[in-house]
Amino acid sequence: AQKITQTQPGMFVQEKEAVTLDCTYDTSDQSYGLFWYKQPSSGEMIFLIYQGSYDEQNATEGRYSLNFQKARKSANLVISASQLGDSAMYFCAMREPSVGGSNYKLTFGKGTLLTVNP
Amino acid sequence: GAVVSQHPSWVICKSGTSVKIECRSLDFQATTMFWYRQFPKQSLMLMATSNEGSKATYEQGVEKDKFLINHASLTLSTLTVTSAHPEDSSFYICSANRGRAFFGQGTRLTVV
Numbered sequence: 001a002q003k004i005t006q007t008q009p010g011m012f013v014q015e016k017e018a019v020t021l022d023c024t025y026d027t028s029d030q031s032y033g034l035f036w037y038k039q040p041s042s043g044e045m046i047f048l049i050y051q052g053s054y055d056e057q058n059a060t061e062g063r064y065s066l067n068f069q070k071a072r073k074s075a076n077l078v079i080s081a082s083q084l085g086d087s088a089m090y091f092c093a094m095r096e097p098s099v100g101g102s103n104y105k106l107t108f109g110k111g112t113l114l115t116v117n118p
Numbered sequence: 119g120a121v122v123s124q125h126p127s128w129v130i131c132k133s134g135t136s137v138k139i140e141c142r143s144l145d146f147q148a149t150t151m152f153w154y155r156q157f158p159k160q161s162l163m164l165m166a167t168s169n170e171g172s173k174a175t176y177e178q179g180v181e182k183d184k185f186l187i188n189h190a191s192l193t194l195s196t197l198t199v200t201s202a203h204p205e206d207s208s209f210y211i212c213s214a215n216r217g218r219a220f221f222g223q224g225t226r227l228t229v230v
Contacts, residue, residue, distance in 0.1 A: 043211070045211065104215065106219055108162045
């Protein structure tokens with residue numbers, strides 16, 4: 001069974017500074033994918049970044065980068081130059097392998113509540 | 119990106135009544151959709167996988183008679199909370215995959 005662990009219930013960061021949100025995972029599959037989603041208080045799930053298990057380079061999307069360490073089974077999210085609007089819940093999720101290809105389930109971690117201070 | 123729309127955004131209902139939540143894929147066909155439940159300050163828990171034209175697959179511990187799922191077309195899945203009780207109050211959110219998962223806006227259900 002797959003498992004996602006986010007050990008930081010809450011994190012604080014000063015505006016304009018960088019912050020790292022931790023995520024470790026456990027799976028016996030060779031092919032898997034890792035996602036990070038942002039959930040503001042409105043409840044919507046906003047996709048941030050994706051890393052495939054066979055991707056050789058760490059994923060980057062604007063101010064977001066994923067520090068993927070396969071041997072350690074970690075996929076930490078790095079947010080650079082934090083903004084007040086980054087204050088939200090952040091979830092790490094793993095894609096379960098699916099026979100049908102695109103119809104995969106996601107397993108979520110417990111989340112980290114990030115607060116950006118002015 | 120793809121768009122998944124969920125309706126209503128919030129609903130208040132009386133205990134004992136049923137509530138229907140709709141999840142639509144607006145610009146792509148989704149043979150499979152997923153329904154999640156989220157309690158305050160907790161993670162998303164998968165409730166069931168909705169399959170177009172066939173029965174939904176429920177996760178362990180989810181009452182299929184309480185949470186009825188219908189996926190009658192390639193763009194619409196519905197979740198009906200039957201005989202709702204206050205403990206069913208929660209945030210329900212659906213998703214469909216097109217490469218990656220796209221989520222609806224979510225529905226906050228309050229049962230009074």
